[in-house]
Amino acid sequence: MFKPITIKDIALALDLSASTVSRALSDSYEINPETKKRVLEYAEKNNYKRNPIALSLKQRKSYSIGVIVCEVANSFFSQAIDGIESIAYKNGYNIVISQSHDSSDQEIMNIQHLANRSVDGILISLSAETTNFDHIQKLHGAGLPIVFFDRIYDGLATHKVSSDNKKGAKMATQHLINKGYRKIAHLANAPHLSITKERLAGYQEALTENGFKVDPSNITYCHHGGSSQKEVDTAVQYFLSMKDKPDAIFVASDRLSIGCLTALKKFSGNNYDPAIAGFSNSDVLDLFKSDFSSIRQPAFEMGRVATDLLIQLIESKYPVHEYQSVVLGTELIERIKSKPRN
C-alpha cells in the first residue's frame, strides 16, 4: 500500500549509512563524487522522493502557506489566488486555501486549522463579519507570520497590501458626477471592513469637492458583504422606496455589484435604470452591462506582492520589525454614457 523508498533503503542497498546518503542527495561537499554519483543514480532509478513530512518535522517548516479569503468564486479573489500561486510555487511553497464565506466563526476555525496544520505563514483577507481579532493577534504574537491583503486590519503590526480604495472610489464617484448624475447613492460593504471605510471616504470626498453634500440616507451597508442576495435586495429596495430615487449608485464590491444588478433587474422594471459604477474584477460584468462602469483592482499583482512579503517574513533570519503597507493603484473602466436629459 503505497510505501515509497526511503533513505535507509538506499543506504542498505548501496551499503552506506543513512547520513552519507542524505548528504549525497543534498550534494554535500564532503561526499566523494563517486559515491554521490552512485547514490544519485540509484535514487533516480528507483525514483526516490524526499519525504516532505519528515523534513517538516525536522526543520519545523512545512513549505506551505495558508490563504484565507471569503470565497474563491469571486473574480477578485480567484485572480488574487493566481498571483499568490505564481509566487508561492516559484519559491517552493504550496498553498492551502480556505474560505471564510464571510463568516467570522468560519474564519476563526480556518485560521486555527491552518495554524495546526503548521503552515509557515498566512495570507488573509478578512471576512465581512470579523470584528474581533484576538485569534489573529494571538497567532501573530506567537510568531506566525501573517500578511493582510485587501481587507486589512490596522491594529496588527505586519505587512499589508491593498489597493488605493479611497482614490478608486473617488474616481468612480467623480466619473458619475462628470457624466451628469446628481443623486449618487452608495451601496456599501460591512461597516467595519477597512475597504468599506476607505471607499466611503473616497465617495464622500468626491461629493464634497464637487459641492454636493453627503447625505447618510443615501448610504446603505450590507453587513454580510452580500453573501445572501436577500441582504442586497433589501438595500436596493430601500433605494427604490425613496421619494427622490438615486440616479446613480456607487457599489463597493464585486459581489455587491452582481447582487445589485440582479436586484435591480428583479425589482426595478423598466421605469428606473440608475447608472451603476462599482468595484469589480469580473470580466463578465464588463462584457454585458454596457452601462456599468467599474473600478478594477490589480488582484493578481496584489496576490504576488502579498506572497512575496510573506515569504520574506518566513525566511527572514532575524525578527522583522519594519513593516510595509503597500498600496496599489486601481483602474477605472468607463462605460457609462452621459445622463440623458429629461
Place this chain on the structure above:
Amino acid sequence: MFKPITIKDIALALDLSASTVSRALSDSYEINPETKKRVLEYAEKNNYKRNPIALSLKQRKSYSIGVIVCEVANSFFSQAIDGIESIAYKNGYNIVISQSHDSSDQEIMNIQHLANRSVDGILISLSAETTNFDHIQKLHGAGLPIVFFDRIYDGLATHKVSSDNKKGAKMATQHLINKGYRKIAHLANAPHLSITKERLAGYQEALTENGFKVDPSNITYCHHGGSSQKEVDTAVQYFLSMKDKPDAIFVASDRLSIGCLTALKKFSGNNYDPAIAGFSNSDVLDLFKSDFSSIRQPAFEMGRVATDLLIQLIESKYPVHEYQSVVLGTELIERIKSKPRN
C-alpha cells in the same frame, strides 16, 4: 520563535511519561480518569495543539487531499471546490488546491508536487491539453487514491463523477431546435476531453433525431479550452466567415461561453446575432445575456460526491476494486426566445 508546547513538555510538567500524556489526550481507557483530567486541563490551559506533522509522519497520513482543476476563476470549478471543501472539512481533511491552467505540463508538475507533499488522495479534473496519462497511472498504480470529476479519464479503474453531458447537450440542442433554429453550430472544447466527446454526442443525437444532418464543418474545437481568447476569436470568426452563417451556436463550456459572447460582441456588429446555448455555471452570464440559454451542472454536488468517494477510498481498510461512475443530472435554463421570422 513560535515554538508550541509538546507532549514532552506536559509530561515533564506533570511528572508523567510522554506515553501516558499521549494516551490521556486520546482518551485511552487505560488511563486513570484523575490523571486524564490533570493532563487535559494542563493541555487546555497551555493551549496544547497536536502536531499534525509528527502525526502524519507516524501514521503515514496527512489528512489532506489534493485538488487539481484548470482554474478556480471559473464558476463551475469554484462551485465544485465549495462542495469539495464542505465534505473534506467535515471529515477532518483540508484541501490543497492547484491549477493546471489547462496545461498538461503544469498538471504533471502539480500532481508530482501533491504526491510529494503526501496528500492522502487526489481529486482531479483533467486539463484540456492532457493526452498522456502515464503520471496519473503511475501514482494510481503505486496506491494513491485518485477520483476523477467532470473531465474524467476512462482508462483508469477508479471512481468517476461527472454530469450527464450527453443528455445536457442534447437538451440544449433540442431547445434550440424547438425555438426554431435550423443551422446550429457547435463550439467545442479540446477534442480528447471526455466532456467534449459526450457533449458532441448529445448535440449530434439531437440533430439526428430531428432529421437534421450533422455537418462537421459546423463544429469547431478549441484545443486549449479557450484559455486564450484568441483561440475562441478564431473559432467565432470562422463561423462568421461562412456563407450560410449559423443561426444558433451550442457552446460546450463555461469559459467558452464567455469567450464566445465576447468574440461575438467584438466581431459581429449588429447584423448577426445568433442564439447561444451553452454549458455554464455563471450567475452573471444568466443575469445579463437575456437571450443566452444555459445548461447548469450540479457543480457543488459533484464536488461533494467526488470527495465523499475519495475519502471512502482513503479510509478503506481493504483494497477497493469495485469502482463507481456517478452521473449527475443537469438543468436547462431557458432564456432564448423563438427565432424571429424573416
Place this chain on the structure above:
DNA sequence: AACGCAATCGATACCGGTATCGATTGCGTC
C-alpha cells in the same frame, strides 16, 4: 616517526507524536 589536516563516511540524537511491550501495584481467589 610523529603529528596535523583534509577527505570521507558512520553512529547517534532529535523533530513530536504513537504503538508495543513491560513493569508495578493492588486486590481477589484458591
Place this chain on the structure above:
DNA sequence: GACGCAATCGATACCGGTATCGATTGCGTT
C-alpha cells in the same frame, strides 16, 4: 501465601529525514 488478573503507567522503538560529533584513512610536513 502464591498466583492470576486488571488497572495504570513507563521505557523504548519507530516514522524519515538531517545535524552533530566522531571515526578512519591517506598524505604531506617536520
